[in-house]
Amino acid sequence: MIPVTILSGFLGSGKTTLLNHLLKQPHEERIGVLVNDFGSIDIDGDLVVGVTGETLKLSGGCICCTIRDDLEQVVFDLLSSEDPPQRLVIEASGVSDPTSVAMTFFVGRLKNLCRVETLVTLIDSETFFQTPVNLTHLLERQLYVADLIVLNKSDLCPSEKLDAVSTLIRSEFPRARIIRTRHGEVPLELLFERSESDFSPEQAQDPIESHVHTVHDHHHHHHTPHTLIFETWSFTCDHPLDRERLFDVLSRLSSQVYRAKGFVHAQDVPSREIVFHVAGKRVNQSIGNPWGARAPQTRLVFIAEKGHCFDELKDQLQECTSLKKRTTFEKPAGADAWLERFASRVRARY
Ligand SMILES: Nc1nc2c(ncn2[C@@H]2O[C@H](COP(=O)(O)OP(=O)(O)OP(=O)(O)O)[C@@H](O)[C@H]2O)c(=O)[nH]1
Structure with missing residues (x-):
């Protein structure tokens, strides 16, 4: 069974930065990387550098809802290739619910090929307390299932604020291990350390969202697609x-x-x-x-x-495409004529 690590965290929290750091560290396993961009054009895939294994890009939707079937197909093809990876790391889009991504590995063809080893959720510590109210539900979903919570961007955050973020998260989500980082610098051993138990579908049945995705019915997918x-x-x-x-x-x-x-x-x-x-x-x-x-x-x-x-x-x-240089001072109409009259008066006097 191929171990799978799922990286989640809200938009801009530092998932790609962490992924790049991870791939730059010496590692012996062949790591297959899947990057999901919610946007209509792929940017994230091109932001991943230093990949030794294979990077596959899934763009144009979110792998936890609109393009979830694509995720299953892409992973299946990758694992059926001649030289399959020994480990998979999936960077979910910033708007995705990691539970739904994880559930993909409990159904259909992937059920006996992979095990979801670690769910990692990144937090932008600097902006955590400014999370828009309409997004707190998503953030909670991302934190609830995490085995490892990474309080990233600690360099942008005074230590008291970081302590406050940490205390709040620890009290709300006591199951997870919490680590503070800058630029996603999480040691490889921590990322690939087996948690006490692999992710199980029961974990999906959390109190935050009552309509869970069941193992048996993969299309029985109730949450609102993120395109909405x-x-x-x-x-x-x-x-x-x-x-x-x-x-x-x-x-x-x-x-x-x-x-x-x-x-x-x-x-x-x-x-x-x-x-x-x-x-x-x-x-x-x-x-x-x-x-x-x-x-x-x-x-x-x-x-x-x-x-x-x-x-x-x-x-x-x-x-912004204009070659014209921006001027901070726009001369009012008639200014040139006025200047000319002024200059001639000066000339007449002196
Ligand atoms: N100062 C600082 N900047 C960081 C840190 N981590 C990431 N960044 C910056 O934050 C921005 C977003 O980082 P990404 O790694 O692209 O974030 P992401 O979670 O992959 O973004 P999405 O895929 O769009 O959700 C980039 O400009 C990074 O350089 C950090 O710890 N400190």
Whole structure:
């Protein structure tokens, strides 16, 4: 039976960062990695670096609901390949319920091939107490089934706040082990350590959600698909963007936008990708890979509250393609004529 580790945690909590850290650590097993992006274009798969095994991308939906069958198929194909991985790590999308992802391994063809060893849930410690009320249910679901809870982004959080987050989580979810990290730096041994028992379907029957997914009826799937709760929109553009303007636009995103990320074709660094992340109110950018033979293209994905209208953002992003430099001072109409009159008066006097 192939051991499976499921990484979950809300949008931007640091799952991909943890995955990258994990894959950079020396490991002897062949690790198969599956990355699920909720957005309509795949970004996460390309953000995973240093993979020694195989990385498969599942995008365009959430593996816990709309594309759950795809997950089963992809894992089955991977395990039936000539050189199958010895271990699987699945990065669930930030909006997914890890229980549903785990349940995929208790039904159909995967039932006798895999065992779900560890469920890891990441928390963005900095923004934990600002979690929008309509998202606390999802967060609870992610925490409830976790064997390991990672309080990530500890570098952005004063120690008193971190203690408060830790105390609250420990009292609400006493079963899990809790670890504080920065940049997802969890030791491999901890991630792959067998918990006291593997995940069992009974764990899915938690008090938070009464309508559980039963083992026998895999299609008896009651929870609301995330496409009904979240809105996703992507922006692609071949023209280079003004990075300063883009930073400005991304810094002022509506609070209904929970997450943005992607690759930018920037005017000032035309030869390399610029990787942008917005998580909470924080905008991060870093220089990524050279475009090489690929045609440079900006690909940004946004995840927001259902019903959010992206029209204004679309206009703002399109304006970032303009080569015109922004001026902070716009001369009022008639200013030139006035200046000319003023100058001639000065000339006449002196
Ligand atoms: N300062 C700081 N930044 C972090 C830390 N962990 C992750 N980040 C940054 O947070 C942003 C989001 O990190 P990701 O790893 O992409 O988050 P994610 O959970 O995979 O995001 P989704 O897949 O969209 O849900 C990136 O800009 C990371 O560099 C941390 O511990 N400290």
